[in-house]
Amino acid sequence: TYVIAQPCVDVKDRACIDECPVDCIYEGPRKLYIQPDECVDCGACEPVCPVEAIFYDDDLPDEWGGYRTADSEVFADLGSPGGASAAGPLPSDHPLVSALAEQAA
Ligand code: F3S
Numbered sequence: 568t569y570v571i572a573q574p575c576v577d578v579k580d581r582a583c584i585d586e587c588p589v590d591c592i593y594e595g596p597r598k599l600y601i602q603p604d605e606c607v608d609c610g611a612c613e614p615v616c617p618v619e620a621i622f623y624d625d626d627l628p629d630e631w632g633g634y635r636t637a638d639s640e641v642f643a644d645l646g647s648p649g650g651a652s653a654a655g656p657l658p659s660d661h662p663l664v665s666a667l668a669e670q671a672a
Protein backbone atom coordinates (compact mmCIF):
# COMPACT_ATOMS: atom_id res chain seq x y z
CA THR A 568 0.00 0.00 0.00
CA TYR A 569 0.99 3.64 -0.17
CA VAL A 570 1.93 5.52 2.99
CA ILE A 571 2.59 9.13 3.99
CA ALA A 572 5.93 9.81 5.65
CA GLN A 573 7.40 12.55 7.80
CA PRO A 574 7.65 15.37 5.19
CA CYS A 575 3.86 15.82 5.44
CA VAL A 576 4.04 16.67 9.14
CA ASP A 577 2.99 20.30 9.78
CA VAL A 578 2.85 20.90 6.01
CA LYS A 579 -0.39 19.12 5.04
CA ASP A 580 -0.54 20.46 1.51
CA ARG A 581 -3.63 18.29 0.82
CA ALA A 582 -3.03 18.08 -2.95
CA CYS A 583 -3.09 14.29 -2.53
CA ILE A 584 -6.71 14.33 -1.35
CA ASP A 585 -7.94 15.68 -4.68
CA GLU A 586 -6.22 12.86 -6.58
CA CYS A 587 -7.47 9.90 -4.58
CA PRO A 588 -10.36 8.17 -6.39
CA VAL A 589 -11.52 6.34 -3.27
CA ASP A 590 -11.27 9.15 -0.67
CA CYS A 591 -9.00 7.09 1.59
CA ILE A 592 -6.63 9.87 2.74
CA TYR A 593 -7.62 10.99 6.25
CA GLU A 594 -6.49 14.14 7.97
CA GLY A 595 -4.94 14.05 11.44
CA PRO A 596 -3.92 17.06 13.50
CA ARG A 597 -0.38 17.22 12.03
CA LYS A 598 -0.24 14.67 9.15
CA LEU A 599 -2.47 12.88 6.72
CA TYR A 600 -2.91 9.09 6.76
CA ILE A 601 -3.80 6.55 4.08
CA GLN A 602 -6.29 3.86 5.14
CA PRO A 603 -4.53 0.73 3.83
CA ASP A 604 -7.66 -1.40 3.32
CA GLU A 605 -9.41 1.32 1.33
CA CYS A 606 -6.38 2.35 -0.78
CA VAL A 607 -6.47 0.69 -4.20
CA ASP A 608 -2.75 1.28 -4.88
CA CYS A 609 -3.44 3.41 -7.93
CA GLY A 610 -0.42 5.63 -7.26
CA ALA A 611 -2.22 8.85 -8.25
CA CYS A 612 -1.41 10.63 -4.98
CA GLU A 613 2.34 10.01 -5.00
CA PRO A 614 3.52 12.44 -7.73
CA VAL A 615 1.38 15.42 -6.65
CA CYS A 616 2.78 15.86 -3.14
CA PRO A 617 5.02 18.96 -3.28
CA VAL A 618 7.26 17.69 -0.45
CA GLU A 619 7.45 14.08 -1.72
CA ALA A 620 5.95 12.61 1.43
CA ILE A 621 4.10 9.73 -0.27
CA PHE A 622 5.79 6.40 -0.96
CA TYR A 623 4.87 2.87 -1.84
CA ASP A 624 5.63 1.19 1.48
CA ASP A 625 8.43 -1.01 0.11
CA ASP A 626 10.14 2.09 -1.31
CA LEU A 627 10.27 4.11 1.91
CA PRO A 628 13.70 5.57 2.67
CA ASP A 629 15.27 3.88 5.71
CA GLU A 630 15.24 7.10 7.71
CA TRP A 631 11.43 7.00 7.72
CA GLY A 632 11.04 3.28 8.32
CA GLY A 633 8.56 3.87 11.13
CA TYR A 634 6.12 5.29 8.61
CA ARG A 635 5.80 1.90 6.91
CA THR A 636 3.21 0.96 9.54
CA ALA A 637 2.21 4.30 11.09
CA ASP A 638 -0.73 4.90 8.76
CA SER A 639 -2.19 1.43 9.29
CA GLU A 640 -1.63 1.66 13.06
CA VAL A 641 -3.68 4.85 13.22
CA PHE A 642 -6.65 2.88 11.91
CA ALA A 643 -6.22 -0.04 14.32
CA ASP A 644 -9.18 1.11 16.41
CA LEU A 645 -11.06 3.02 13.72
CA GLY A 646 -11.10 0.22 11.17
CA SER A 647 -12.29 1.26 7.74
CA PRO A 648 -14.38 4.44 8.03
CA GLY A 649 -15.39 4.19 4.36
CA GLY A 650 -14.43 7.65 3.15
CA ALA A 651 -12.47 10.56 4.57
CA SER A 652 -14.80 13.39 3.57
CA ALA A 653 -17.72 11.82 5.40
CA ALA A 654 -15.67 10.64 8.37
CA GLY A 655 -14.07 14.01 9.09
CA PRO A 656 -10.68 14.59 10.72
CA LEU A 657 -8.99 11.97 12.87
CA PRO A 658 -8.90 12.79 16.59
CA SER A 659 -5.18 12.21 17.08
CA ASP A 660 -1.89 11.57 15.35
CA HIS A 661 0.30 8.48 15.44
CA PRO A 662 2.72 8.64 18.42
CA LEU A 663 5.62 8.87 15.97
CA VAL A 664 4.17 12.16 14.72
CA SER A 665 3.05 13.50 18.10
CA ALA A 666 6.58 13.05 19.44
CA LEU A 667 8.12 15.31 16.79
CA ALA A 668 9.02 18.91 17.47
CA GLU A 669 7.21 21.35 15.22
CA GLN A 670 8.52 20.94 11.68
CA ALA A 671 9.65 24.06 9.86
CA ALA A 672 7.45 24.79 6.89
FE1 F3S B 1 0.78 15.75 3.01
FE2 F3S B 1 1.77 15.86 0.61
FE3 F3S B 1 -0.70 15.15 0.94
S1 F3S B 1 2.17 17.29 2.29
S2 F3S B 1 -1.34 16.29 2.72
S3 F3S B 1 1.06 14.06 1.66
S4 F3S B 1 0.08 16.41 -0.68
Ligand code: F3S
Binds near residue numbers: 589605609610611612
Ligand atom coordinates in the same frame (compact mmCIF):
# COMPACT_ATOMS: atom_id res chain seq x y z
FE1 F3S C 1 -5.68 6.89 -2.93
FE2 F3S C 1 -4.51 5.77 -4.97
FE3 F3S C 1 -3.10 7.11 -3.22
S1 F3S C 1 -6.14 4.94 -3.81
S2 F3S C 1 -4.18 6.90 -1.33
S3 F3S C 1 -4.61 7.93 -4.57
S4 F3S C 1 -2.51 5.22 -4.16
